Amino acid sequence: MAPFPHTFLLVPVCAALLLFAAGVHAAPPPPVPAEGTLRVATWNVENLFDAEDDPDNPGDDEYTPGSWRRWTEERYQAKTRNLATSIAALRPDVLFLAEVENLAVLTNLVRALSELSEPFEMPYIAHRESGSTRGIDVAILSRHPLRDVVLHTPVPHMRGILEATATIGGTDATFYACHWKSWIGNAEENIATRQKEAAAVRELVLKRLSADPDAVLFVGGDFNDNCDGASLRLGLHATVLRAELADVAEGPVLYNMVGDIPETERGSYYYARRKVWNTFDGIVVPPAMLRAPGEAGPAWRLSTATPHAGVYKPDQGTDEDGRPKPFRRVRKKDGTDEFMDGCSDHFPLWVDFQRVR
Ligand SMILES: [Ca+2]
Numbered sequence: 243m244a245p246f247p248h249t250f251l252l253v254p255v256c257a258a259l260l261l262f263a264a265g266v267h268a269a270p271p272p273p274v275p276a277e278g279t280l281r282v283a284t285w286n287v288e289n290l291f292d293a294e295d296d297p298d299n300p301g302d303d304e305y306t307p308g309s310w311r312r313w314t315e316e317r318y319q320a321k322t323r324n325l326a327t328s329i330a331a332l333r334p335d336v337l338f339l340a341e342v343e344n345l346a347v348l349t350n351l352v353r354a355l356s357e358l359s360e361p362f363e364m365p366y367i368a369h370r371e372s373g374s375t376r377g378i379d380v381a382i383l384s385r386h387p388l389r390d391v392v393l394h395t396p397v398p399h400m401r402g403i404l405e406a407t408a409t410i411g412g413t414d415a416t417f418y419a420c421h422w423k424s425w426i427g428n429a430e431e432n433i434a435t436r437q438k439e440a441a442a443v444r445e446l447v448l449k450r451l452s453a454d455p456d457a458v459l460f461v462g463g464d465f466n467d468n469c470d471g472a473s474l475r476l477g478l479h480a481t482v483l484r485a486e487l488a489d490v491a492e493g494p495v496l497y498n499m500v501g502d503i504p505e506t507e508r509g510s511y512y513y514a515r516r517k518v519w520n521t522f523d524g525i526v527v528p529p530a531m532l533r534a535p536g537e538a539g540p541a542w543r544l545s546t547a548t549p550h551a552g553v554y555k556p557d558q559g560t561d562e563d564g565r566p567k568p569f570r571r572v573r574k575k576d577g578t579d580e581f582m583d584g585c586s587d588h589f590p591l592w593v594d595f596q597r598v599r
Pocket residue numbers: 291292293294295296302343
């Protein structure tokens with residue numbers, strides 16, 4: 243037999259072994275986007291604080307070299323490098339971020355991306371300091387210039403909704419970055435806060451769509467509510483079920499792209515205490531952006547490629563059980579401490595769109 247078939251066989255076997263060595267549960271990144279693709283991703287990067295104590299931000303006191311977290315410059319830079327490596331593998335054109343301390347950590351992340359052995363340039367940053375009591379903000383990184391940056395604050399002392407616009411392929415695209423109220427504290431108050439935040443985003447989206455029914459827009463981030471939760475369904479009017487898009491009695495129903503990810507692969511956050519996967523992260527678009535490329539409508543549509551949406555489990559950010567691996571000091575059950583050297587307690591989520599005109 244000619245040697246050729248053997249060589250052919252050897253490649254997949256080696257790839258499988260490498261995958262095993264890297265941890266069977268991390269997964270290769272999605273395919274490199276084809277020409278004319280817009281890849282939008284969202285990632286809650288879990289407390290991306292620098293190591294300096296900002297006297298104006300009491301929320302950062304947990305993340306200083308002298309704090310229990312032992313948050314040193316070295317650890318901060320190591321976490322940033324892990325995030326950069328994972329983002330470069332995912333190759334988003336626009337990335338929604340949640341839980342960043344300030345503009346400096348974003349600039350540092352952009353620099354880390356450009357200093358990789360295979361640099362990935364995302365030089366444009368949208369960020370505004372929010373009034374968050376935890377001292378964390380939302381942000382947007384982009385390969386395209388961002389403008390008209392506005393922070394909407396429907397609820398005081400929260401992260402707010404960060405809006406920014408980019409002209410991509412000759413069309414304006416508007417991005418709304420979200421990080422709604424968490425589950426910490428009073429449950430009823432939290433639900434009401436999320437509802438208020440969701441309703442505020444809904445209002446911004448409807449305003450944009452009434453000015454231009456073919457508007458290209460993306461609502462992305464960590465909603466702190468599952469993809470079928472009340473704030474998304476009743477506040478934002480976003481669904482994961484395409485059949486529900488037809489119900490337009492209260493205006494257009496938006497589509498949460500999580501609906502296109504198989505249910506067994508949707509988990510982006512693992513709640514260890516209850517041993518359950520959640521999908522708090524999402525990217526929501528107007529229904530017109532789902533139309534087939536041949537139909538009239540927005541210049542950017544959901545990609546017809548397979549797959550076109552997913553949760554990415556990066557090598558650096560996935561533990562041996564296939565769950566998100568954070569980067570922080572943790573107290574173990576036996577009372578000893580451990581420094582986890584991953585990325586975040588969330589996985590990033592991505593969706594591909596394509597230009598149709
Ligand atoms: Ca700080």
